[in-house]
Amino acid sequence: MSWDARTYHQVSNPQFAWGQKVLERLPLSGDETVVDVGCGTGRLTALLCERLPRGRVIGFDRDAGMIARAREHLSSFGSRVELIVGDATALPEGLSGRLVDAVFSTATFHWVLDHDALFSSIHRVLRPGGRLVAQCGGRGNLARVLDRLATILDEPALASWFVGVRPTWHFAGDDETAARLARLGFVNVSAALVPAPTPFASRDEFRTFLTNVVLGQRLSALTDAAVKEQVIERVVEAHAPDDPPFSLDYVRLDLAASRAG
Numbered sequence: 001m002s003w004d005a006r007t008y009h010q011v012s013n014p015q016f017a018w019g020q021k022v023l024e025r026l027p028l029s030g031d032e033t034v035v036d037v038g039c040g041t042g043r044l045t046a047l048l049c050e051r052l053p054r055g056r057v058i059g060f061d062r063d064a065g066m067i068a069r070a071r072e073h074l075s076s077f078g079s080r081v082e083l084i085v086g087d088a089t090a091l092p093e094g095l096s097g098r099l100v101d102a103v104f105s106t107a108t109f110h111w112v113l114d115h116d117a118l119f120s121s122i123h124r125v126l127r128p129g130g131r132l133v134a135q136c137g138g139r140g141n142l143a144r145v146l147d148r149l150a151t152i153l154d155e156p157a158l159a160s161w162f163v164g165v166r167p168t169w170h171f172a173g174d175d176e177t178a179a180r181l182a183r184l185g186f187v188n189v190s191a192a193l194v195p196a197p198t199p200f201a202s203r204d205e206f207r208t209f210l211t212n213v214v215l216g217q218r219l220s221a222l223t224d225a226a227v228k229e230q231v232i233e234r235v236v237e238a239h240a241p242d243d244p245p246f247s248l249d250y251v252r253l254d255l256a257a258s259r260a261g
Contacts, residue, residue: 014198015213018135018252019044019106023051025256026133031055032101035125037088037134038108042070048104049077059083060094089117091125099127109136109253110169111217115177119184129261132186138193138253139173145214145248148238152231161222168218177255186257194254199247206246207236214248 023044028034031054039045039059049057059074059081061067067083074081086094088105089112103122112118122132153162172180178191200206211232222228239246 014196014209014250015040015107016043018196020047022104022106022133022135022254023047025254026102026104026131028052028055028102033058033098034102034104035060035091035095035100037091037103037105037122038111039070039083040066040107042073042083044104044106045070045081046074046077049074049081052080055080057081058095058100060086060088060091062087088112089114089121091121095125098125100125100130101127102131102133105134105136107136109134110138110141110171113167113170115170115172115180116184119181119186123185123259126259128259130259132181132255132257132259134256135252135254137169137171138177138251139171140193140249141169141171141251141253142214143249143251144242145210145235145239149215149218149231149235152234158222158227158231165221171251172253174253174255177253181255181257185260187260189255189257191253191255194252196250196252197247198250199244203236203240203246206239207232209248210236 028051030052032052033056034048034052035058036045036048037060039061042059045057045059057080059067059070061070062085064085067085071083074083084094088108103126109115109118126132153159174191174193178189181189181191200209215232215235219228219231222231236246
C-alpha cells in the first residue's frame, strides 16, 4: 500500500518535531554528504539542506509518492539534493557504491522488519568515522492503541482478512539495538527509549492522524472501505475516555553510532 503523501506532509507534525531534535544531535561542518533514510515528503530534508550549504543531501524512501512530493518541496535546493526510491536494506545499491559522511533518519527504522540487514546496509555506506544519528519507534511504542486495535481485529468477522499478513512494525528495545550495532561493527554506540506521549487537540485531528499515519499500513489488507472506516472509528472511540483523551502513547528509540575510523 502506498502512502497518501500530501496528507502525510500536512499532518506529520509529531514526526517533524522529533526529527528536529534528532538533527540537533548531528554535528555538521556544512560540506558533508548526508543520507536521509526515510525522507518522506522532505520536511526534515529541507532543514538538513539548510545546514549543508556546501554539501549534499541524498533523500531515500521506498515510497514513490513520498519521493514525488519531496521533489516538489525541495525544488529550491537544486542539485544539492538527490532523491532516490529504494529500500533501506539496500543502500549500497541505491547509492551505486558511494560512501557518505552521515546517515540521518527519523520515524523510519521501525518500518524495516530486518534490523540486521538495515544496520549492515547503513554501515556499508558510511565512510570510516561516519556517523549514524536516528530515532524511530521503540519497544512499547503505541502499545495502548495497538492493544485496542488487536482486540477489534481478533473478532471473527475481521480476523479472516489478516490471515498470513506479515507484521507491519518492529519496535526494538534499546539494549538489543545497542548490541546489534556493536556486533555489526559500529563504535561509540548509544541507544535509549524515550516516552513521547502525544495528545491531539480534537477528535477529528486524532482520527485524521490515526487514519493516515498510524493505521493506514496496518489495515491495508482490509480492502472493504466501509469496514475499514468502522474499525478506525471504533479505535478512535476507545480513546475518548482517556485522560487526556485522544492521545497516543509513543515511545521513541534514540540511537547514535559511528563507523570505526
